[in-house]
Amino acid sequence: xxxxxxxxxxxxxxxxxxxxxxxxxxxxxxxxxxxxxxxxxxxxxxxxxxxxxxxxxxxxxxxxxxxxxxxxxxxxxxxxxxxxxxxxxxxxxxxxxxxxxxxxxxxxxxxxxxxxxxxxxxxxxxxxxxxxxxx
Numbered sequence: 001x002x003x004x005x006x007x008x009x010x011x012x013x014x015x016x017x018x019x020x021x022x023x024x025x026x027x028x029x030x031x032x033x034x035x036x037x038x039x040x041x042x043x044x045x046x047x048x049x050x051x052x053x054x055x056x057x058x059x060x061x062x063x064x065x066x067x068x069x070x071x072x073x074x075x076x077x078x079x080x081x082x083x084x085x086x087x088x089x090x091x092x093x094x095x096x097x098x099x100x101x102x103x104x105x106x107x108x109x110x111x112x113x114x115x116x117x118x119x120x121x122x123x124x125x126x127x128x129x130x131x132x133x134x135x
Contacts, residue, residue: 004071009104010057012074013117014050016097021046023090030087038131039087042094045127049120056116070107072100091128098124 003009024046027039077100079092098121105117 001074002071003074004069006060006069006108007057009069009072009107010053012072012077013097013101013104014053014057016077016093016100017046017050017053020090020093020097021050023086023093027085027087027090035087039090041127041131042087042090045123046090046094049124052116052120056113060110060113069109072103072107074100077103091131094124094128098128 003012021043024039024043028036028043030036030039077096079089079096101117101121101124105114105121108114108117
């Protein structure tokens with residue numbers, strides 16, 4: 001599916017964060033304490049990102065709903081939500097989401113929004129790199 005408007009791009013980002021949040025919520029109930037702790041950190045980050053993305057969408061929706069942007073093909077950023085262990089699925093969703101946020105930042109030519117998307121993607125990189133060394 002092509003995402004060619006501000007609202008479509010941001011809503012896709014919110015939906016993917018929600019999918020990751022769901023996977024991490026499931027992983028928080030596992031038996032491995034290291035993975036449960038990692039899932040908790042990732043869940044917390046995803047919750048913060050959902051709120052940030054929803055605020056960006058809400059604050060800018062009236063002016064930008066129909067503004068055309070360079071289309072982003074969403075299929076390249078999807079993975080099946082029900083595949084494998086919840087924590088691994090969530091991490092894969094977040095990796096794809098990170099790529100998507102960077103693509104969205106390039107497509108949306110609003111300095112404030114671009115900065116916010118890049119900040120979320122950068123935080124995600126640091127968190128995933130920190131967790132990669134632990135499991």
